[in-house]
Amino acid sequence: MKYFLTNQNEYMDIILNNNKEHFEVENLSVDELLKVKKFTFKMLIVKINGKVVKQPEYYNTYIKDGDNVTVLHLISGG
Amino acid sequence: MNFEQIISVLSKKSVGIAGCGGLGSNCAVALARVGIGKLVICDFDIVVESNLNRQYFFYSQIDMKKSFALKENIKNINPFIVVEAHDIKLEHNNIPSFFQHCDVIVEAFDRADMKQMIIETVLDEMPETPLVCGIGLAGWGNSNAIKMKQTGNLYVCGDGDSEVTEDSPPLAPRVGIVANMQANTVIEILLNESK
DSSP: OOOOSOOOOSOEEEEETTEEEEESSSOEEHHHHHHHTTOOOSSEEEEETTEEEOGGGTTTOEEOTTOEEEEEEOOOOO | OOHHHHHHHHTTOEEEEEOOSHHHHHHHHHHHHTTOSEEEEEEOOBOOGGGGGTSSOOGGGTTSBHHHHHHHHHHHHOTTSEEEEEEOOOOTTTHHHHHTTOSEEEEOOSSHHHHHHHHHHHHHHOTTSOEEEEOOOOBSSOGGGOEEEEETTEEEEEOSOOOOBTTBOBOHHHHHHHHHHHHHHHHHHHHHHTO
């Protein structure tokens, strides 16, 4: 039997906009994810596992291993 | 499914249309033609001449409230459809009450902040109701960039990145493609549910 000192991952695999993404960190705030993946538009929709995360919560909401994340740019026109 | 069977499913369904501009007016007309039972259409604006390059209104309807003008046009195409027209500005507080009995909601606003508002409202407060959005439709050509993408109950039609600017205005053909793609997605959802 193997024993681990910690069961925390040093990486995470998530689904971002229906694609697999691998990050060499244990978790990432929404704000960090948007910067890393260069989502630069002012108006965005962020969903984690189907639940909306609003702008003020980007800094203190963390994405974890296995999460399904959707980021949508909102553009004027209709 | 033959046309009779399709009609018999769709005639029992109700669809909410949030905004009666380029997306909403064309999407509503397509849904009326296939015989959706009821349309709840909402807009606070009036028809102006510059709308006629893409919106389903007529010259004689300039200065009319968009919601009432669209109801008139729908009734002229298919008088058997129940149309509930509201001259109202949709907001976070009133969206659930206007659309509470709708099987699907169509987002048809022009401003990005309004799109954000309705998506957050519906996902938060009406998560069981599918929402079909139109995002990215400016300019001309590039038809193959326009796609439908689904995540959960959120369906997004459009190219996802063409913003309306002075040099890339919204024009009838491309707006029409997205509006009809929204209508097509709506009936796909409703007909799949009935299987």
